[in-house]
Amino acid sequence: xxxxHPSTHGVFRMLVALEGETITALEPEMGYLHRNHEKIGxxxxxxxxxxxxxxxxxxxxxxxNFGYVLTVEKLLGAQFQPTEYANYLRILMxxxxxxxxHMWAIGFLLNDLGAFFxxxxxxxxxxxLILDLFEAVSGSRMMCNYMRFGxxxxxxxxxxxxxxxxxxxxxxxxxxxxxxxxxxxNEILVARCKGVGYLSPADAVALSTAGPVLRASGVPYDVxxxxxxxxxxxxxxxxxxxxxxxxYARYQVRIEEMxxxxxILKQVLQQMPKSGEIQAGKKQYSxxxxxxxxxxxxxxxxxxxxxxxxxxxxxxxxxxxxRAPSYISLNALGPMCVGYKVADSVIVLxxxxxxxxxxxx
Numbered sequence: 001x002x003x004x005h006p007s008t009h010g011v012f013r014m015l016v017a018l019e020g021e022t023i024t025a026l027e028p029e030m031g032y033l034h035r036n037h038e039k040i041g042x043x044x045x046x047x048x049x050x051x052x053x054x055x056x057x058x059x060x061x062x063x064x065n066f067g068y069v070l071t072v073e074k075l076l077g078a079q080f081q082p083t084e085y086a087n088y089l090r091i092l093m094x095x096x097x098x099x100x101x102h103m104w105a106i107g108f109l110l111n112d113l114g115a116f117f118x119x120x121x122x123x124x125x126x127x128x129l130i131l132d133l134f135e136a137v138s139g140s141r142m143m144c145n146y147m148r149f150g151x152x153x154x155x156x157x158x159x160x161x162x163x164x165x166x167x168x169x170x171x172x173x174x175x176x177x178x179x180x181x182x183x184x185x186n187e188i189l190v191a192r193c194k195g196v197g198y199l200s201p202a203d204a205v206a207l208s209t210a211g212p213v214l215r216a217s218g219v220p221y222d223v224x225x226x227x228x229x230x231x232x233x234x235x236x237x238x239x240x241x242x243x244x245x246x247x248y249a250r251y252q253v254r255i256e257e258m259x260x261x262x263x264i265l266k267q268v269l270q271q272m273p274k275s276g277e278i279q280a281g282k283k284q285y286s287x288x289x290x291x292x293x294x295x296x297x298x299x300x301x302x303x304x305x306x307x308x309x310x311x312x313x314x315x316x317x318x319x320x321x322x323r324a325p326s327y328i329s330l331n332a333l334g335p336m337c338v339g340y341k342v343a344d345s346v347i348v349l350x351x352x353x354x355x356x357x358x359x360x361x
Contacts, residue, residue: 012356014333014345023345026337028330030359037361041320046072046149046287049320054143056324056358060101062093062134063300065147070229071296071307072149075289079150085276086151087231092164092268093134093146094298095261099172100127101301102212102254105353106179109251112350113192119183126175133164149287151279161269168265176258184255193248197336197348200245207331211303212257213352216250218243223299234271235264247351254353288315302326302353324361326354 011032017025037056041049053068054061073080082090107123131141136157138144146153183189199209204217214221220241224232240256242249289311297306303325310319329352337345 016342016345018342021341023337023340023342026334026345028333030330030356033356033360035361038320038322042317045315046289046317050147051143051145054145056322056361057300057302057326057355058142058357059104059355060097060301061142061144062097062146063298063305065144066090066094067296067298067300067305068307069147069149070298071294071309072289074294074296075292075309075311076149080280082151083277083280085273086278088268088272089152089278090147090230092265095264096130096133098261098301099258100130102258103127106251106254109347109350112347113189122179126172129167133160136160148279155278165269168262168269172262176255180255190248192347193246193251195246196340196344197247197351198245199332199336203335204332207335209303209329209332210325211300212250212253213303213329213332215239215241216253217245223297223304229298235267237264247347250351288313300325303329322361324358326359330354330359
């Protein structure tokens with residue numbers, strides 16, 4: 001199936017062995033969008049790599065920026081530790097990113113199920129409102145290039161926080177409720193998703209899955225709780241976890257995770273300073289990173305996103321490596337599809353929620 005199959009998420013191929021309509025073996029084949037991201041990252045200066053991270057999971061550019069700058073900040077030391085105000089701005093952006101990612105993932109899971117574009121449009125409408133906020137603060141809707149070492153690139157424009165507060169406090173909870181009302185007990189969604197794409201907790205761990213795929217198999221692992229970074233230890237939220245081990249449980253995890261993100265966002269609005277310095281250290285046109293090695297990780301919308309950076313003291317990384325959750329989670333695609341029908345393979349792939357820009361890099 002593929003690499004141009006209309007049901008797949010980008011340029012992706014599945015090698016499938018069948019007995020009738022039943023899958024007996026499946027192997028994902030990726031690499032059609034390979035862009036040599038990591039080697040280009042070793043040619044770039046450190047600051048030049050920030051917009052390149054936007055092109056990984058292009059649905060979640062703020063989160064990608066966040067993981068990379070946190071990693072380089074480990075090497076830069078105390079001088080570039082973010083200001084209090086910048087820390088809150090970062091969490092505000094990445095949790096809004098989590099909401100739009102899951103809206104998108106659920107909308108297109110329904111598309112994969114054959115519901116055409118109507119459910120996706122409900123989700124895309126909310127995503128567009130948040131992208132309006134991203135555009136106002138960063139100048140771009142998708143490739144935001146907003147984070148900087150020690151903080152963020154720009155302060156919030158006038159009126160931005162009021163509009164953001166309206167969306168968080170008056171709209172998102174209601175829209176998540178609406179999505180659940182139409183979908184959670186929908187008999188077609190339940191019939192197609194429950195018991196399909198089974199992945200046991202042991203297999204989920206053994207195959208190195210993370211994020212919603214892992215937590216839908218009953219493993220309550222979230223980097224924000226397991227290894228808190230930034231200021232996540234200040235917020236009260238739960239790890240979204242279900243033990244259905246199937247496509248339906250992955251849908252449930254994303255719904256609950258959006259609710260928890262909204263809870264975090266409300267706490268951010270209550271706690272954050274009204275103003276402050278947006279960036280620690282000097283204005284960054286170029287920086288010299290001390291020699292050393294650092295691995296930084298964040299709980300991205302698709303799972304654990306990790307950056308490994310080795311500095312030799314020059315103006316660009318000696319080694320730059322990415323742990324891409326979309327790529328890692330595809331380890332589980334074959335085991336989740338064996339024993340199910342050809343049509344089920346499309347929704348199992350949709351339940352993983354991959355982006356090929358991140359998978360292939």
